[in-house]
Amino acid sequence: MEILMSILAGTLFAAGVYLILQKQLLKIVLGTALLSHGAHLFILTMGKLNRGKPPILIEGVKNYTDPLPQALILTSIVISFGVTSFLLVLAYRTYQSNKTDMMDQLRGTDDE
């Protein structure tokens, strides 16, 4: 199971990096979203997968899932939601004011 998850996380990372290297702003935003999903899966995998076990440690219970990675992912997901929505709005506003969404046209050296 860990192997499968690692491969999935790796695929997400690869796809995310590929999208980030594109020129179109929207693709880049999608790339960051994929990257953060990859990171979340990765955290889960690194905390050792125990399927169907409660993430609680009670006395007497020997079989439990490590709750820490889940707590970490929860925090990290909330952050990535916020950042992704911000980025989408930013991409739209950048397109509006610069009249382009291509990264190579978003550079310039106007010395005001």
Add this chain to the structure above:
Amino acid sequence: MMSNLVFLPIFIPLFFGALLVFFNKKQKATVNLSFLVVLLSFGVSLYLSYHVFSNGPLTLETGGWKAPYGIILVADKLSVIMILAVNVIALTAAIFALSSVTEKMVEHYFYPLFFLLIAGVSGAFLTGDLFNLFVFFEVLLMASYGLIIIGGSKHQFRESVKYILLNLFSSILFVTTVAFLYSVTGTVNMAQLGERVGQVEQQGILTGIGILLFIVFATKGALFPLYFWLPKSYIVPSPIVSALFGALLTKVGVYSMLRVFTLIFSHKLELTHTFFIWIATITMIIGVIGALSTSNVKLIIAYNIMPAIGFMLLGIGTFSAESLAGTIYYLVHDMAIKAALFFLAGLLVWHAGTSNLKKMGGYIKTAPLMGWMFFVASLILAGIPPFSGFIGKYLLLRGAMDEGHYIAAGVGLLSSLLILFSVIRIFIGAFWGELKEEPKQPLRTSGLAASAVLIAISILLGVGAEWFYPYVQAAADSLIDPQIYIDYVLKE
């Protein structure tokens, strides 16, 4: 000792930042309340540092969870020095804001974002948990994303897109690295990490993780191969935002390196820390070349951030009590003087109506006070004795020489000279000669007052080094022996 006092430097700006969101239409009330909050926060941080230096470090185990399991906040000597410096910057920024923050900026939530930035930076300095460091990084980055875009001009959007994407990428890398570290050591608590890293068998993997973390912090701190986003994105927002960024954001990266590479990854010094010295040397050279390459006043100041970061990294790479003290001293000095220079550059650009040095000239007639303040600030930045830059650089370079890093020390000396040249060029170009164009706007007194306060602090840091040095040395001594920190947090 457990105390809720540790939480206050984060809580005060966080609470009032959230509160001020609802008053964005009430200009006057917002400005007045913000000023009071900044004063309050400054007072608390002053008391906190007094308490820590007289009674030893403070911790707060949030929610009553014992140290390695819950989230823990630690205020040790290094943290409180940084917290105090942040609050000084916040105070002067609030003074500068009195005349520079327009109604439109207040309406677009300048003050809430400003306080969230302060809360995030303070949190990053106080946390004792690597994942929480990431969370506070995100808090301060989210605030900075908002601040950099206030104004909404065309080039602001253009440059901030790159700033945000790069920071986002490094944040994701940070989370991934924390996951790696968790799988190898089974903890994210920094004190326990410091303890376990020595015990874990797989030293090679740990060194790899250490370098990954270094890449994350190097991106935030704009070190050699990862600096390209910094200069342009720091000059597009309003001067007060540039000053806050220049003074605070890169320094959080340096602080994290200082913490992580003294406490956790100090097991393979000859590999990692030698690498740091080379990176530091190249960063100094590249930064100085950048500063000399442009005639945009703001860009010159922004490029000058990089050699300063290089100097601090040199201290971490040298890794002796003396050089770490030099790093801390230089860190505090640089926060003050970078904010002052960004303030002055902002004032100059307003006064002249352009940021192109070639179109300026002769402003010493219309703004003599600003001219001489700029001159003194340039001397402080370059580290001319007896100002504060000299003390930090002296400690750093002597530390580097003692350990036999002669090339790095030589480059450091040379780059200091070139830094002086690059900023004095602004003084000569903008203030000497005939008045080329009539000034567009009169000077803003509160802006001058804020810069004057920071310059006075820098001079005091240099002239009164004997008063401040023992505190800095004490902080560095506690860094060089991580066992103190570990024992303290885990209470063995």
